[in-house]
């Protein structure tokens with residue numbers, strides 16, 4: 182059984198205590214997307230300022246547990262100043278990291294299969310693009326996409342706590358929604 | 368199925384714990400401390416055995432066969448109805464309709480009685496502390512028919528604001544209110560509200576999901592016209608619950624779900640509905656679940672509901688004091704303060720540790736508490752929180768369980784302090 186230290190890595194707690202890019206942007210011009218976790222009531226609002234292909238600013242509002250808040254904070258840091266394409270690649274890599282297959286390849290699969298299946302279902306929803314790259318780990322997808330997960334890798338431990346995967350992926354769903362919204366405006 | 372009765376004496380929890388096989392389980396190497404009975408209670412061996420015995424010796428479909436075991440199955444099913452009716456003070460078994468849970472019971476009223484009686488010029492009153500089960504069916508009715516849905520609000524002290532009750536109920540046809548809040552434990556003054564509602568000409572639907580399992584229940588004393596309950600929160604199995612209503616009221620209502628079982632005659636050009644309560648039980652009912660529920664009623668009755676309430680109230684009071692003594696202002700208990708004015712439910716917030724994180728930390732100590740919005744989002748909005756951690760008690764909990772909770776909460780400090 183994984184211990185709490187697998188879930189609550191120091192870097193996660195740091196992002197929880199000192200969330201990056203917390204706040205709001207005037208919308209419009211910024212895109213605003215809202216995500217809810219109907220199971221637990223967590224709410225995330227993602228504000229995205231997009232200039233052409235460039236994500237010039239990101240702000241995060243809402244409330245939730247340490248996992249959802251830190252994941253949103255890390256996500257904002259990971260995509261701010263990047264291109265829309267890079268953000269989508271990061272979503273893809275993060276999604277792979279949160280899925281059962283990614284986990285098995287990472288050699289971290291030590292829970293009962295039933296747990297993992299729940300997690301896989303959750304993880305695959307991220308970004309809404311049910312890709313064909315489910316067999317690859319987060320690191321492999323990141324390498325192939327040319328993005329760096331960096332701090333985000335600390336969230337890998339969440340996969341061992343399947344009910345918390347939704348907490349970690351909520352902000353990513355919401356970011357994908359915001360990117361889609363931005364694309365329709367462009 | 369028999370439980371050797373303690374007939375209202377104080378509960379012997381050490382002995383009761385032995386009746387619940389799951390409590391022998393260990394989680395993360397720790398004794399299982401189950402403090403989530405408001406979500407679903409655990410089941411005593413007598414319930415499990417009654418259901419197994421039924422399947423092993425008696426199973427057949429009910430109300431159909433003329434053969435021996437079909438008759439026995441029908442008898443067991445109807446006995447369960449009679450036991451449940453007596454348990455809530457109904458005048459007779461035919462006032463109890465079995466459903467799959469409390470949610471379906473409320474929907475039965477909303478679809479059958481509601482659609483026959485509530486239109487765009489009508490109003491109903493409900494409250495801000497309702498579970499979604501007793502709220503969303505009314506919103507749905509409003510959406511479909513334009514019925515006015517009025518809401519009694521919550522006060523900061525955890526009680527309902529009754530100052531506008533008369534005004535809100537003026538001209539309303541229904542009051543839909545919970546007898547016990549599943550988040551705060553608040554016990555609204557149902558009888559007083561029912562009297563006001565009746566004076567205004569409204570019927571009263573009481574959501575008893577969190578009340579029937581924990582307090583002596585008498586539908587007459589509550590002043591209810593409808594009472595919804597659910598088996599899995601009262602030591603019974605999942606898949607069965609029910610609606611109680613006065614016989615004439617049930618008779619006046621059109622069928623809800625239709626098909627087999629609920630008809631007397633069917634012709635090419637129409638059908639004749641069965642008598643109540645079967646008129647509302649379309650299809651093969653949850654027979655084994657009814658047998659299990661009857662065993663649960665026997666178990667609770669043998670303990671004595673006044674003794675059950677006394678135990679849970681004392682434990683709630685103990686928990687509230689212990690939490691306050693240990694953590695002072697670092698721990699906030701939501702809802703009414705005096706334990707005698709709440710059900711055995713304690714929702715709390717510790718420092719700024721999120722409920723999910725608290726629940727995760729407690730899980731590591733083998734302690735099961737619920738974290739989330741508890742299917743009561745209007746209430747959570749009113750409290751201004753997204754989620755709470757909630758401990759809830761049943762007959763098998765004791766002070767050692769509470770002590771384990773109190774000790775474990777502080778362990779969150781190592782991560783979030």
Ligand SMILES: Cc1ncc(COP(=O)(O)O)c(C=O)c1O
Pocket residue numbers: 405406468469470471498500501545547548549574576577597599608742
């Ligand atoms: C107050 C209240 N009403 C209704 C329900 C619904 O019960 P069920 O899910 O068994 O239909 C619940 C269950 O959580 C509840 O707490």
